[in-house]
Amino acid sequence: MKNNGEFMYFFNEKAYKILKNYLLNKVEDIKNTFILVDDVTYKYCIPILFSRINFLKESNIIKIKSGEKEKNIHTCIHICKYLDKFKATRKSLIINLGGGVITDIGGFVASIFKRGICFINIPTTLLGMVDASIGYKTGVNLDYIKNEIGSFYIPEFLIIDINFLKTLPKKEILSGMAEMLKHGLIADINFWNKMNKIKNVTEIDINQWNNLIHQSIFIKQKIVDQDPKEKGLRKILNFGHTIGHALESYFMDKKKILHGIAVIMGIICESWISYKINGLSMDDYKEIKSTLFALYPMQKKIYNFSDLEVNKILMIMDHDKKNEKNKIQFSLLKKIGKCSYNCVVPYFLIKESFFEIKHFFLIH
Ligand SMILES: NC(=O)c1ccc[n+]([C@@H]2O[C@H](COP(=O)([O-])OP(=O)(O)OC[C@H]3O[C@@H](n4cnc5c(N)ncnc54)[C@H](O)[C@@H]3O)[C@@H](O)[C@H]2O)c1
Ligand SMILES: [Zn+2]
Structure with missing residues (x-):
C-alpha cells in the first residue's frame, strides 16, 4: 500500500473502503490482526470501527490503560508478550x-516486533x-x-x-x-488566518473540520517529505515544543497538563524569544499572543513559576535530544508563516520568557 515511499491518508467513507479492501486482499487471516486501544x-x-467493518470483530483487541503514563517501554513489552501469546507472525x-x-x-x-510488522493508524x-x-x-x-x-x-x-x-x-x-495553529505559524500564513478566526471550537461543523484537518495534515506532510529524518527543515515542527516538552515533562507527575496546552505555552514563550532575537515583529507577536489567549482563556489564578521551578524546567530542557554542542536549540519564527531552526538561545532569555506565561490559564 505504501506508494514509493509516499505517505497515504484517506478520509471518511473512502478510507473505510480502502481499509476493507486492504484487510480482504492483503491480510491472510483476520485473526492475526491486532487492534490496539x-x-x-x-x-x-471500537463500536464505530466495527459498525463500518463488521468482520474486524474476529480480530484481537489489545487494551491498555489510557494516558501518557502508559507510554513507556514496559507497556511495549506487555504488548509484545500479548502478540506472542496470540501467535502473531511477521505477517x-x-x-x-x-x-x-x-x-x-x-x-x-x-x-520492533519480529524486526517490523505492518501497521495502520486510525487516530481518534x-x-x-x-x-x-x-x-x-x-516511540515512548x-x-x-x-x-x-x-x-x-x-x-x-x-x-x-x-x-x-x-x-x-x-x-x-x-x-x-x-x-x-502551529502549522499555520511555521509554514502557512493563509492557514493561520483561517485558524485565528475560530472563536469557539464547538461551532466548527463537519465540513469545516474535514477541510481544516486536511490542510493541516498537508502542511506537516509537505515538511516531513522534504526532510523525513529531521536533519534540518523538519525541526521547524518543533516550534513551541522545546519549552512545551519541558513543561509537559515537568508536570507529568504533578498537575497533569495536556500536550497541546503545554505547546501553546511553549509557542507564547518561543514567539517572545523570536521577537527578541529572530526578527519577529512586535505586531506579529501581539497577534499570536492575543489569538492564543482568546482561544485558550486565562484563569483568575495566576500561574507563577518560582525561580526554583524554572531552573528545574531548564534542567529538563538540557536533556532535550534536539540539543547540539551542549546548547539548547530552538526553532523560532521570523514572521508568521516562516520559521528558522537551530537557533541558540541564552538561558537568561528562556528564563525571561517564562514571565510571558505566568498569567496563562491552566485548563485543569
Ligand atoms: N509521533 C509524533 O510525531 C507525535 C507528534 C505529536 C504528539 N505525539 C504524542 O501524542 C501524545 C498525545 O496525543 P493525544 O493528545 O491524542 O493523547 P491521548 O492518546 O492520551 O488521548 C487523549 C485522551 O483522549 C482519549 N480519547 C482518544 N480518542 C477519544 C475519542 N474519540 N473520544 C473520547 N476520548 C478519546 C484517550 O483515551 C485519552 O484519555 C503524546 O504522547 C505526544 O508525545 C507524537
Ligand atoms: Zn506536538
Whole structure:
C-alpha cells in the first residue's frame, strides 16, 4: 500500500473502503490482526470501527490503560508478550485505534516486533489526526524524558474519520488545535488566518473540520517529505515544543497538563524569544499572543513559576535530544508563516520568557 515511499491518508467513507479492501486482499487471516486501544477508545471508538467493518470483530483487541503514563517501554513489552501469546507472525497487522499515545506506542511496537510488522493508524483525537500519526515518528518516554526511545516507521496508511471527534472532550480538541495553529505559524500564513478566526471550537461543523484537518495534515506532510529524518527543515515542527516538552515533562507527575496546552505555552514563550532575537515583529507577536489567549482563556489564578521551578524546567530542557554542542536549540519564527531552526538561545532569555506565561490559564 505504501506508494514509493509516499505517505497515504484517506478520509471518511473512502478510507473505510480502502481499509476493507486492504484487510480482504492483503491480510491472510483476520485473526492475526491486532487492534490496539486504550480503555476509552475501546468504549467509544471500537463500536464505530466495527459498525463500518463488521468482520474486524474476529480480530484481537489489545487494551491498555489510557494516558501518557502508559507510554513507556514496559507497556511495549506487555504488548509484545500479548502478540506472542496470540501467535502473531511477521505477517500480522497492528491497527492503532486511539490518540497519540496509542499511535506512538503501537507504531513503535510494530517497528520492533519480529524486526517490523505492518501497521495502520486510525487516530481518534484531533491531535492524533493532525500531528501524532503523521510523519513516521513512533516511540515512548523514558521516565520523565519524552519520546526518548523510538524509531521512524511508516504505516501502511492513515484513516481519518471525523466522527471520532464527537466524543472527544473540548479540552482535547483545544489540545489538537494547538498543533494546527502551529502549522499555520511555521509554514502557512493563509492557514493561520483561517485558524485565528475560530472563536469557539464547538461551532466548527463537519465540513469545516474535514477541510481544516486536511490542510493541516498537508502542511506537516509537505515538511516531513522534504526532510523525513529531521536533519534540518523538519525541526521547524518543533516550534513551541522545546519549552512545551519541558513543561509537559515537568508536570507529568504533578498537575497533569495536556500536550497541546503545554505547546501553546511553549509557542507564547518561543514567539517572545523570536521577537527578541529572530526578527519577529512586535505586531506579529501581539497577534499570536492575543489569538492564543482568546482561544485558550486565562484563569483568575495566576500561574507563577518560582525561580526554583524554572531552573528545574531548564534542567529538563538540557536533556532535550534536539540539543547540539551542549546548547539548547530552538526553532523560532521570523514572521508568521516562516520559521528558522537551530537557533541558540541564552538561558537568561528562556528564563525571561517564562514571565510571558505566568498569567496563562491552566485548563485543569
Ligand atoms: N509521533 C509524533 O510525531 C507525535 C507528534 C505529536 C504528539 N505525539 C504524542 O501524542 C501524545 C498525545 O496525543 P493525544 O493528545 O491524542 O493523547 P491521548 O492518546 O492520551 O488521548 C487523549 C485522551 O483522549 C482519549 N480519547 C482518544 N480518542 C477519544 C475519542 N474519540 N473520544 C473520547 N476520548 C478519546 C484517550 O483515551 C485519552 O484519555 C503524546 O504522547 C505526544 O508525545 C507524537
Ligand atoms: Zn506536538
